[in-house]
Amino acid sequence: MKSNVVAVIGGGQLARMMQEAAGALDIELRALVEAEDGATAQVVPDSRVGEPGDEAAVRALLEAPDATRIALTFEHEHQDTELLQRLAGKSVSVQPPPEALLFARDKLAMRQRLSELGAPVPAWREIVSEADIAAFLAEQGGSVIVKTARGGYDGKGVRVVEAPEDIADWLADGRALVAEAKVPFTMEVAALLARRPAGEIKHWELTQTIQVDGICARAIAPAPGVSDELAARAREIAETIAEGLGVTGVLAVEMFVADDELLVNELAMRPHNSGHWTIEGATTSQFEQHLRAVLDLPLGDTTPRAACAVMVNLLGSELADPTAAYPDLFERYPEVKVHLYGKSVRPGRKLGHVTALGDDPTQLSHRTLAAAALLRGETD
Known part of the structure; x- marks a missing residue:
């Protein structure tokens, strides 16, 4: 057992690239991965197949009674917040804390909190109806960006919208949506x-x-x-x-x-x-x-x-x-x-x-x- 242990949820390239740094520092890296032949599992000896929301699998990953320091971290934001809160409540070091991770998982919560902090953000609005998106389009005077509040990455869950019908399917599904001004950035x-x-x-x-x-x-x-x-x-x-x-x-x-x-x-x-x-x-x-x-x-x-x-x-x-x-x-x-x-x-x-x-x-x-x-x- 190493003195320092980091357990990471996720089996893609980010957890894979943590291994080289962990080895150099003699940190024991453990990973909960999606597949036994995935990117991380190929290079992290202690890789275990399981789902991020599987409480028993996550707790098993954290068993290190002789470690001086142990932390649970992530290579993606799509985590079970309630599970992480239960773990953090039992003196497990969850980093980043589940309360912070929410703002990377939920774009609507992120926009609300960043606005409260005074961080500069594009004009935005929560969208729950066609009337909402129609009003925002009129306000912006042209096309806008609409994102699903959760689940999007690498361009997924993002649309350029010119009319309410462009997101009719998302509204019908009851998805939480946030509309943002289309920024003419350089x-x-x-x-x-x-x-x-x-x-x-x-x-x-x-x-x-x-x-x-x-x-x-x-x-x-x-x-x-x-x-x-x-x-x-x-x-x-x-x-x-x-x-x-x-x-x-x-x-x-x-x-x-x-x-x-x-x-x-x-x-x-x-x-x-x-x-x-x-x-x-x-x-x-x-x-x-x-x-x-x-x-x-x-x-x-x-x-x-x-x-x-x-x-x-x-x-x-x-x-x-x-x-x-x-x-x-x-x-x-x-x-x-x-x-x-x-x-x-x-x-x-x-x-x-x-x-x-x-x-x-x-x-x-x-x-x-x-x-x-x-x-x-x-x-x-």
Whole structure:
């Protein structure tokens, strides 16, 4: 039995990438996974198949009577809040706390609470009827964004709406919905930080995220063309949210940049796609920092290791096995770091990512995009 134990619910790539950091720190990582051959189960020795809401399975994951520190954390927000509250009520360290996690799970609750905290957000309204959406459309003078309050991710559960009938099926299903103004933004950014229960906070560089079909395709850190003042304001907003919601572990605050204004779009209370560059690009990666934070250990230095880092996601491939591209990729781009997640190939699926460090974001983008193209089976 290790002195420090972290139990994580979820078996995707985020829990998988926690394992390397856990091994280096001699932290015992345990995972409750969806499948015994999934991304996490391939690399975490103590992986157990079970559902997030299976109380017996979660409690078994937490059995560590000889551990000095043990914490329960998550790689996705779709958790059973009542179960987590029962666990937290029995002196189990649940990080982030279930009260905070609610605001990452429920977009309506998030909008309400962020407005109370004074965080800048797009104009929004709860939608329960066609009259509600018709009134909001008239108020905004054009199309708006409508999201399901729960269950959406990577572009799912999001629609551009021009008329009430565009969401008639969602209304008929009785889904909780939130409508937001369609922001004419010039850039999307993510402010990434970590906070431990003792209150210590560490920030990484503000990161530009470039989306394709609602999925993060590329991240550039630091966000190019952003003033020091705007970056500082983004960090201040993220810190206000972390403290106001009681978030622990890694928090990603996704924002729109509209001229010189910042508007909060989404929250993620876990390591986040926008922070994958930190594995190579920062003194302490988001995965190591998350483990430190949930165990309430002093946080690591987040100083960048290079002037710029660019990360590109591998979304689908024409190759049955993307590693077939290694000889060509490693010959052409020896500086590019490759992370594959052990997933079976299917169109649009997040199969991995590549990262490069250097001085020129344009050159780094060109080389990482080209490396990802080789992994997708594309040739010159």
